[in-house]
Amino acid sequence: MGELEGRVAIVTGAGRGIGAAVAEGLAAEGAGVLVNDLGAAVDGSGADASPARQVVERIVEAGGTALPDATDVTDFGACEALIRSAVEEFGRLDVLVNVAGILRDRMIFKMSEEEWDAVVDVHLKGTFNTTRHAAAYWRENRGGQYRLINFTSGSGLWGAPGQPNYAASKLGIVGLTLSCANALRPYGVTSNCISPVASTRMTATVRRPEAKGTYTPENRRMAPENVVPAVLYLASERSDWLNRRVVGAGNGRISLHTDYAVEREIVSSTGLWGDTSEVFAEIENSFKGALEHPNPFDRPRG
Numbered sequence: 215m216g217e218l219e220g221r222v223a224i225v226t227g228a229g230r231g232i233g234a235a236v237a238e239g240l241a242a243e244g245a246g247v248l249v250n251d252l253g254a255a256v257d258g259s260g261a262d263a264s265p266a267r268q269v270v271e272r273i274v275e276a277g278g279t280a281l282p283d284a285t286d287v288t289d290f291g292a293c294e295a296l297i298r299s300a301v302e303e304f305g306r307l308d309v310l311v312n313v314a315g316i317l318r319d320r321m322i323f324k325m326s327e328e329e330w331d332a333v334v335d336v337h338l339k340g341t342f343n344t345t346r347h348a349a350a351y352w353r354e355n356r357g358g359q360y361r362l363i364n365f366t367s368g369s370g371l372w373g374a375p376g377q378p379n380y381a382a383s384k385l386g387i388v389g390l391t392l393s394c395a396n397a398l399r400p401y402g403v404t405s406n407c408i409s410p411v412a413s414t415r416m417t418a419t420v421r422r423p424e425a426k427g428t429y430t431p432e433n434r435r436m437a438p439e440n441v442v443p444a445v446l447y448l449a450s451e452r453s454d455w456l457n458r459r460v461v462g463a464g465n466g467r468i469s470l471h472t473d474y475a476v477e478r479e480i481v482s483s484t485g486l487w488g489d490t491s492e493v494f495a496e497i498e499n500s501f502k503g504a505l506e507h508p509n510p511f512d513r514p515r516g
């Protein structure tokens with residue numbers, strides 16, 4: 215018996231990369247999987263139904279249960295049909311994993327409106343589109359052990375300088391997930407984010423000199439399969455205690471990120487602030503000693 219026997223999952227963006235590994239991992243543990251992928255290029259252009267079909271073929275050959283789907287996650291109405299078809303085909307929906315993503319990297323001072331909109335559309339709106347309809351289904355069908363698993367990124371958590379559209383979308387996904395975590399808990403849903411690292415066609419575009427040798431297909435620690443165990447845990451019934459968090463996965467690590475919390479604070483006893491220069495000094499005295507969290511983008515750049 216697999217850890218996910220009898221459960222039903224949708225994985226978006228599951229035709230390639232991390233999504234494909236997640237879909238295959240879920241199926242290997244006994245879940246029925248709806249394998250969604252538009253089959254777009256890294257920049258979001260084009261469409262091709264064959265990547266999702268090929269993943270389904272591999273799952274079925276390995277003895278698992280899966281169906282392909284080519285829905286574009288930017289289409290709100292089509293995402294309603296996607297949720298409905300999982301329920302019609304498999305009889306239920308327990309797990310939604312939002313992986314679909316694209317890149318249109320550009321520095322903020324050069325970014326076009328179109329580059330901004332395209333990335334926000336796939337990541338943030340796409341995650342909303344599927345989540346919205348799955349949440350309505352879960353609310354109507356209480357009593358399950360439901361799981362929402364959204365994909366964020368270190369790009370958003372730490373602020374990749376060349377990816378303002380992507381960073382904003384990925385941190386927006388965290389906000390959406392935290393809201394869902396609080397809103398959907400009464401209906402048996404946990405909502406968490408995965409912050410992955412893996413060598414895929416998406417990271418083949420990474421040009422940071424310090425990342426040289428890391429994002430290569432030869433580096434087995436960076437295989438998309440290494441992201442999968444953390445996702446499987448979140449998808450399982452055992453993770454019922456874990457809600458509203460970001461979990462890092464990949465490169466041989468699974469990490470629990472800190473919750474958003476106040477780290478330092480100065481307090482005015484009257485609720486009002488007096489002399490500006492005194493407030494400046496108090497801010498510096500208190501905040502400057504705060505813990506420095508490691509930031510992979512905080513390096514001299516050439």
Ligand SMILES: NC(=O)c1ccc[n+]([C@@H]2O[C@H](COP(=O)([O-])OP(=O)(O)OC[C@H]3O[C@@H](n4cnc5c(N)ncnc54)[C@H](O)[C@@H]3O)[C@@H](O)[C@H]2O)c1
Pocket residue numbers: 226227228229230231232233250251252253254255256258265285286287288312313314315316336340365366367368369409410411412413414415416417
């Ligand atoms: N690879 C990493 O190190 C890394 C790091 C941080 C975050 N991520 C995130 O992980 C997820 C997977 O990334 P990956 O590296 O496997 O990328 P990938 O390019 O290999 O896979 C992304 C998949 O999403 C699909 N897709 C794109 N637009 C779509 C749409 N509108 N509807 C449906 N499917 C669509 C693509 O066809 C593709 O198969 C993404 O959300 C990405 O932002 C990846």
